[in-house]
Amino acid sequence: MSLDRADASQTTRLVLVTGPSGAGRSTAINVLEDLGYEVIDNMPLRLMPRLLDGPPLGRPMALGLDVRNRDFSVDAILDLVRQRRAEAGQAVELLYLDCSTEVLLRRYSETRRRHPLAPAEAPLLGIEREAALLQPLLEQADTLIDTSELTVHDLRDEVQALFDTDPNARLAVSVQSFSYKRGLPRGIDTVFDCRFLRNPHWEPSLRAMDGRDDAVATYVEGDPLFPEFLERVTGLIEMLLPAYRDEGKSHLSIGFGCTGGQHRSVTLAEKLANILAMQGWQVSKRHRELERTARAAPPSSVG
Structure with missing residues (x-):
């Protein structure tokens, strides 16, 4: 409740x-x-x-x-x-x-x-x-x-x-990328599958990069289906966010998934997060697989 x-x-x-x-x-x-x-x-x-x-x-x-x-x-x-x-x-x-x-x-x-x-x-x-x-x-x-x-x-x-007890607190939006190989992130509200876009993994020069790199983003955006996909996803989220906020929802988590969670999903998460932030929404980003790879030691305990 x-x-x-x-x-x-x-x-x-x-x-x-x-x-x-x-x-x-x-x-x-x-x-x-x-x-x-x-x-x-x-x-x-x-x-x-x-x-x-x-x-x-x-x-x-x-x-x-x-x-x-x-x-x-x-x-x-x-x-x-x-x-x-x-x-x-x-x-x-x-x-x-x-x-x-x-x-x-x-x-x-x-x-x-x-x-x-x-x-x-x-x-x-x-x-x-x-x-x-x-x-x-x-x-x-x-x-x-x-x-x-x-x-x-x-x-x-x-x-x-x-x-948060602040009555003027805004709806907080989290945009995440992930790999379907490791399953859906826990607590995710809305998921978009972007595995249909062309995969930078098969380009040797891009394989070691991730979706935050300009070269990878340019490659993903070059897929003919990318512009319409981003436009439709953005339009849907723009319609839903005010409705969720008015209903009293305090947090919405949006996920983009691809095969490895390194290229396509990261690019889409970055793009949508930046669009929503420019519109004034309170947005945070998380790239699950990139964080997992970057950790040289086990994650800090939350106990």
């Missing part, structure tokens, strides 16, 4: 932040605090009714919940959500930060931390136990952010786009 901005301005917004250890809950909590939320992390559940029944704070609140809470209980959290939603004047949202087992294992290996549910055992056991324990919260989450492929900066952008 997402709140539109009109509702958010008339109710006390409460965001409960949870998810498996190492998935980015602490980072999300810090972002919410920067956005002006009253933040309390790991507060005992039995004390929450007293806190929430107190005088209104006049600003939104975010509570961090994880298995380290002294009296952590999935049932108690779900009961709290149901109870608070039944009360007028309080809007409760459950934000769940998820992450794949493989990435969580890597993060624990990098930090050499012990898992709270398996302090004397292998981290994998704790990760599996926690996933089973939190499954009901995952299923009931209002907002789900999968951080498996996100850096700290990516996660900050996601949380800010979704939970």
Whole structure:
């Protein structure tokens, strides 16, 4: 259940932040605090009714919940959500930060931390136990952010786009490129397949470059279908963005995919992002495969 901005301005917004250890809950909590939320992390559940029944704070609140809470209980959290939603004047949202087992294992290996549910055992056991324990919260989450492929900066952008309390905040647009070989990016809203355009990979002089290079962009733009494709895509997005903004949507993610995620999709993502930015939209760009190749070390942990 997402709140539109009109509702958010008339109710006390409460965001409960949870998810498996190492998935980015602490980072999300810090972002919410920067956005002006009253933040309390790991507060005992039995004390929450007293806190929430107190005088209104006049600003939104975010509570961090994880298995380290002294009296952590999935049932108690779900009961709290149901109870608070039944009360007028309080809007409760459950934000769940998820992450794949493989990435969580890597993060624990990098930090050499012990898992709270398996302090004397292998981290994998704790990760599996926690996933089973939190499954009901995952299923009931209002907002789900999968951080498996996100850096700290990516996660900050996601949380800010979704939970910024500024009533004058604009719709944030993310334009991404990717390779179909590695699947669709997580959380993508709209996807365009540009594999029908001629491929610079087969030009030896262009193979090592990417879609940000002028020579590659010129080659891709030279495809007879390119001008009409870009025009139609741009027209569609220009029509949709005001409608999404007026509906209260705070973030839209647009993806362009090609075979390797290096040439055609990058060129299209760059072109559309620049067009939208010139029109005054708040736009960010991400090239998943180029970022993956450029990282000499594993991505920074978002835990």
